[in-house]
Amino acid sequence: MSAFGLLLFAVPFLFRTDVVQQLTTLCTLVILASMWNVLAGYGGLVSVGQQAFLGFGAYATVFLAQRDVHPYVAVVLAAGLSAVLAVALAPLLLRLRGGQFAVGTWVVAEALALLVALDEDLGGGTGVSLRGLNAYAPDWRRAYTYWLTLAFTLALLVAVFVLLRRRTGVAIQAVRDDEDAAAALGVRAGPLKFALFVLAGVGCGAAGALTLANTLFIQPQSIFGVQWSAYLLFMVLVGGIGSFEGPILGAVVFFLLQDWFAQFGAWYLIGLGLVAIGFALFRPRGLWSLAGDRLPFRLLPVGYALREPPATGRLGGSRRSASRQ
Template structure:
């Protein structure tokens, strides 16, 4: 399929289409610098801060992966916890068979990708609500199989014993660095995907799969690739969660609450945007640290907030800044610019049926 940029107004040559502007270039450079500086955190902050940031990075991975799957590909999964749990228990399995712990953590996402390859021919036959229910059923089936395996601890859970002999501060630093590396790698992978015409084709599938196919978009391979990428990312999050906590149980690591968390972060931050899930992850992390001890009321509160956003701000928090300031931080879309440097944007269809004046087809 040939993807072309929007055509600017025909009033002379006063307008031009641009991938980036001064804001996106400055923001991109700042994010690169921030990413590099984050590697120094274990040298200057307490162990508790390092562990908390590790948890935040895991949430960021989950939010970005679910947004890539649902926000850009239109595949609303309720079963990504299948890959989270599989990544965690693959780490346990590999360490039991002599693989060093951090190598096992690094290999677990690959195993989750292989699982996604095996499941894709089955689940990608489904659409809409059937896809959502089908992915949840797969996750529940995997949880039952793991709970029946006594070698993996059965229903009582399992510990990652390979890290018990490492000094706690050093262990948390290594886990932090590995989590940060995975997070940055997956963020870059999503940016590259969105800048390629494949990203636009995926959004066409999200909006109308049959129409996209009629225009020549190869829907099956694109959905397959995105599903596998999301499986790898969620598998990494599961393995890193185990490395950060050192203990897991099937009912928790395969629990559907993971999907609730991902949905909350993406919906509140902004479905179908790159920046929105990051904002949503930070907000959820703050709420979790502040109110998680409230038990059921905490979960009720999260649900109420998600419903309120769905009703009154369906494009999420990021839309408040992007619409009013015509702001975007990363060059993942098209922008209509005047020669004077003034940005006019162009109308693009949003996931919720609205329009955006930023010239992006993603929000």
């Protein structure tokens, strides 16, 4: 494990700068897929407006950088401000359920995009650049951005793992399956949904800020675009919704397809939609189930499951036992 971590850290020294930039993009996709999976796969909160936090994180970075905050410090602060935004929005949006919640998140994203487009200091509708990073040589700038993105990716994945590994993981899935029944058993759904919503807001805000640091330019119609929801759906459904490893695999698949087939324009997006629908209908557990079901153990175990032990006793009876996976 330590060797793998050292290899990840050494990427800027081993590969060309364009490869480093692409791997930075992959890390941001892993963040986005994992955050959406936390909301929808574990919490049952299907959002089509996570681009609200993506765009907010990017433009918060620009706003802070324009006020002489160091750009990389601005990225970290923008993730924190995304948490503040999530806390402010949670009392309104978490009152909604199902399709109402999905539409509500989309409306918030559109409203934020409109507000940004009307602000000339943030570039209006034409976009804005993060000029502060031009002080670095391109190779070192991409290396620093990669290391910061890698740090955010690992920290957020660890946060998700710890959250799901504890008893809260079981409670969260109980709320997802039947909120009323979970409440009847004493599960406090409100604080759990609030925690998931804020965590996803922080992650998506960080991903937006890191996307800006990686590309140095953003526009409201792109960073707040609803196509991000299509990307998130694709990654999580194809990888395996409701699993820890699935969204990571889905992000890798999407990254490769995006690199290979992006030149097909609108047909590329249509193809992504058809593939996602196919997985939802015929393999709802995603690609990870192909490998996970064949392993004699859980690679990254979260939650609890019932196991049927081998038959024991004179009559060949068996008993069930709850075991942690």
